[in-house]
Amino acid sequence: MNAVSIEDLRRVYDGDVIAVDGVTAQFAAGTFTAVMGPSGSGKSTLLQCAAGLDRPTSGRVLIGGTELTATREAAMTRFRRERVGFVFQDFNLMPALTVTQNVTLPLRLAGRRVPAGRVHDLLAGLGLGDRLGHVPAELSGGQRQRVAIARALIAEPDVVFADEPTGALDLRGAREVLDLLRAAVRDFGRTVVMVTHDPVAAAYADAVLFLADGRVVDRMDQPTASAVAERLTLVGVS
């Protein structure tokens, strides 16, 4: 079963800038996929369209078999907070809220009961058990991104999209975050789609999708960092 299915997706900005040019891709449930490509290859736009944060010019997106059809922001937001998690490069946590408040925010906005025990277990499992009452400014970059991942996972979404989740982190913070995403897939059966430009990060995934000029140009299973790096240079010249 596919967690995410993208069919002939195009995104054109301002009438003539083609960011995504007819991408078709499936992401099976319980898999970890990296999306790579040079700057301007359309990978972030693709991710945002798939997550309902941007609207495709044409084509279809299905999340857990349901098509994203909502045109109004309110309806789209309701769908997103039930079915989609998103992790950003610069965390996008609410600075005024504590770790616990940030993580439970999507549930509370959805009017759902907050399972205190599960929130605590999740945060403890992420090594944030002693940080529950802290605000983001009191945390390291790696810790902030772990809070953001907890927030993305709390609603048990069909898929978690991550856009350069290690882009603002040091090596150690990056490794922690990647281990975490890997564990979410392997141990808890979640589906993760991650945009990155780092071959080492991509090597944590089950498969890598290569994008260039808004199109899928290649796919690699069981990637290694060196194989990805090598393939990436070819994408650059081809």
Added chain:
Amino acid sequence: MIIVALALSGLRHRTGAFVATFVSATLGAAILMTFAALLDTAAGTTDTVSRDALILMASVAGGWCLLIVVFAVSSTMSLSVRQRSPEMGVLRRAGATPGQLTRMIVGEAVLVALIAAAVAVPIGLALGRVLLDLLADTGQVTASVGYAFGPIALGLGFGVTVLGSVLGALLAARRRPSPARSARGRGRVIAAVVLLAAGVTCGVLTATVMKGQGAAAMQTAGQASIWSAAGLALLAPWLLRLTARAVPRLSASGDLAVINVRQQAATLSGAVMPVIIFVGISTATVAMQAIEDTASAGRVRPGLEKSIQTLNYVVVGMIALFVAIMLVNTVLAVTAGRRGEFARQRLAGATPGQTLTMVAAESALLTVTGVGSGLLASVVTILPYGYARAGDWTPPVPAWPFPLIAAIAVLLTLAATLGATRRAIRGRAITAVA
């Protein structure tokens, strides 16, 4: 030279950010020029009674306005400077020294103030004539006194506007890099205590020294609520946190509102201050005039009392209008500065409706704090004046002004907040967080 060029380009490219400052500076300058023109007129007249009346009105009423205008212009200016901290950060990283940044901010402030004061000249010129006609109509000034608008009006109008703007710019420029908030907080509390003490003293004087002095007690009674309102306005961040603490937990939007108000009390209280001053001064004056009308009912009123009544309504009308515009101005500026925060919230799953509900709940907290404090400030006028004029600590004051004035404050705040929030959450959240 590069700093002047930067200041100019800043103005050209960020017109929106300067509109709020410009509007409040223009209005402030116009009001100052209106009263200062009375001094110009006094200087050109030979009739001593008229001259004294003009000087009295200009110094008493103009004095209050001076205080409020400096306060308003400097607070809007510092708000607009603070909202540009990312731009300042870029300049600092590009090698601008703190001195250069301060010169740039102050340069912009002077420029905005000068343009605003220039625009204010025709407005002040016209308003001053209206005010003089009013005084002539009520017989306080002889009709033959010729209107003059000259060096005093221009000097005070330009001088005070520029000074207020520079003060605000310097305060904002100095604050950013240093986290020395507590020292500033202490100074603020001391100033608030001094103002409150002045207000209460005026109230006590009204009930003691001025008792039996007739309508003259209005002088001290009126000032009692002005000083008190200014004092409470300085305490707005703390008052706001107090209100927020008293609110029960309800929904996610409501909770976010309470948390925001607690955490951003310093910024959000910018909107509470004008509410306090607006409610305090308007309520006090309307009630005071009602007490006066009851006390002097059945007698033919001497001209002086009649013109005091005119003066009261004109001055309060002007202050109320100015403060109301300040309120809208501040709310728009504060809300526009929260675009990124709203966007992060939307990315976390807040629908546009939930964001609007949240800011509406915040507005409710702000206005409850502002209206409550404003009414408290007006009590310092109403009770002593009632006692001085009617010998009664619970004077018969009509009830209608209170809900009316409160409703105006609530409507202005809510409409401005919701309008600005709607604008701020237009477009895609993902591009707005950057």
